[in-house]
Amino acid sequence: MAARQSGLIIPRVKLGTQGFEVSKLGFGCMGLSGAYNDPVAEEDGVSIIKYAFNKGITFFDTADVYGAAGANELLVGKALKQLHREKVQLATKFGISRTQSRDFSGMIVKGSPDYVRSCIEASLKRLDVEYIDLYYQHRVDTSVPIEDTVGELKKLVEEEKIKYIGLSEASPDTIRRAHAVHPITAVQIEWSLWTRDIEEEIVPLCRELGIGIVPYSPLGRGFFGGKGVVESMHAISSLKTSHPRFQAENLDKNKSIYDRVNNLAKKHQATPAQLALAWVLHQGEDIVPIPGTTKIKNLDQNIGALAVKLSEKDLKEISESVPADDVAGGRYYNGLDHFSWKLANTPAKDSKIST
Ligand code: ATR
Secondary structure: OOOOOOOOOOOEEEEOOOOEEEEOOOEEOHHHHOOOOOOOOHHHHHHHHHHHHHHOOOEEEOOOOOOHHHHHHHHHHHHHOOOOHHHOEEEEEEOEEEOOOOOHHHEEEOOOHHHHHHHHHHHHHHHOOOOEEEEEEOOOOOOOOHHHHHHHHHHHHHOOOEEEEEEEOOOHHHHHHHHHHOOOOEEEEEOEOOEOOOOOOHHHHHHHHOOEEEEEOOOOOOHHHOEOOOEOHHHHHHHHHHOHHHOHHHHHHHHHHHHHHHHHHHHOOOOHHHHHHHHHHOOOOOEOOOOOOOOHHHHHHHHHHHHOOOOHHHHHHHHHOOOHHHOOOOOOOOOOHHHOHHHOOOOOHHHOOOO
């Protein structure tokens, strides 16, 4: 399989209109702490983050909920010690709290001002930094008016604990109301060739408000890299049991999507992962995807995707090779439909539900 090589300089772009400059490609650190595979050894996790930084990726994404007991933030914090802190754009998130249970039933969304405050203190400590560059609300707490949550985030900006505010999986109404309290710099949301439901409303809204978009799972959680198709499902047993698109019956249907993208990739001397990523990268200057990987080889390929140049005609052809109706299975994990941006509205400010 051909793969574009990555001897290129990673461009710098502005996310949002508040002056936040990042590398055009970010790095999603979640998988290093075992989202899809077993967690990597600490020294390997630190090495890959350092490698990415040395290649020009400076925008690193983590969250307090990734890994057991804050493991992913702790790992990123360790890696940061070996980088230039001021040259890194560090993004983390609060908002999903875990009970004892490690399965999805143990995930609770919280967004009260007190909770925000306790989370930032814990994240700063785990990361061992003085400030966070971009602090996202990971999921929207539908019982707390968004004005209250963002009001507290605004105080964190004033106190210089965070520089910029982001939202993840927020509805259009929530984005608009949040932005009225304090400028929102970025919205992180799923966007890839097989998950395109944000294109109608969220993308135009972010452009109208000057908010950057950070697509997560730009490789379809590894599907466009061949996971479950050319690579065994063994490596992604967590997806096999919990994600509709990777369940046997749906995956069988989805394999034809992979084949089509793979054929187009050959035409562009790229791997399917590179083509899928290049397609996301081409959606606009303000789009900064954060693919995750545990392997240097794949990281190099992802950087190489920046060298894949696609014309309008190419983009149309690639888009049309993955029609929404051909994608079998919902885009989000079984039992977590309520985590979707479509349901992420909050009560009006003066009608807070008492809990
Ligand atoms: P998420 O945002 O949920 O982490 P993603 O970025 O769409 O999802 O995909 C991450 C998955 O793609 C990981 O399983 C990663 O596997 P490895 O750790 O084995 O690399 C896989 N992946 C990332 N880059 C890849 C590439 N260039 N080729 C193949 N698989 C890749």
